[in-house]
Amino acid sequence: MKVKNEDLYLTISRLLKSKPLPSEPDLEKIIRLHAKAQEILDVYYDENDIQVIKRHIMYRDGIGMSDDITLVEHKTKENWLPDYRSTNAPTRYWDRYVRLLQSKGYPRLAVLGIDTSTEELLGDLSNPQKNGKWSKRGLVVGHVQSGKTANYTGLICKAADAGYKVIIILAGTLNALREQTQERIDEGFLGFNSNDRTPLGVGEFPNQTNITPASFTDRKSDFHAQKAS
Secondary structure (H helix, E strand, C coil): CCHHHHHHHHHHHHHHCCCCCCCHHHHHHHHHHHHHHHHHHCCCCCHHHHHHHHHHHHHHHHCCCCCCCCCCCHHHCCCCHHHHHCCCCCCHHHHHHHHHHHHCCCCHHHHHHHHHHHHHHHHHCCCCCCCCCCCCCCCCCCCCCCCHHHHHHHHHHHHHHHCCCCCCCCCCCCHHHHHHHHHHHHHHHHCECCCCCCECHHHHCCCCCCCCCCCCCCCCCCCCHHHHC
């Protein structure tokens, strides 16, 4: 990107920071307005410059996840999450996971999509503080590289924040897939390499040493009774 284009790109990015991405026509109007203002400084932008800047901003902030579709048996649906959220409940696992996604370059719309989807899924689970026996079942289905692992890692983080104490991941029958899943969970939830306990992913952010969830699996081996004893 040209230096002058990068300068305007950064200006527009700062302007839109923490705000919803405008529609494509409105974004183009904003870019043109700021480009026109630069003419007083003898800096001029042609049509190609405008389109390049717009594409970069839309690529960075505009790539999201398509809306998910949820099928729920409504007679089992509970409405516990809004009251729980109103208590300013802790979100430390989720907060650092969001920070990881942002550091990996996930666009804002993609992070928002994961947040929205996992919030709905968490609400469909039962309140972990509820007394008595209860059972809820669900299934996440998606195409290859469609964000399934990012989605359920986010759900795991929110479930841990809400008070779920034991989380079991069924990663398939192939050890290579299980190892790959373990690596993603190490990075996005545990915060350390499950083989040697070195900080990793979310665990590399400052002040994360007090968050140390236990793991009964690692990248080399699956769960077995000896580890649980």
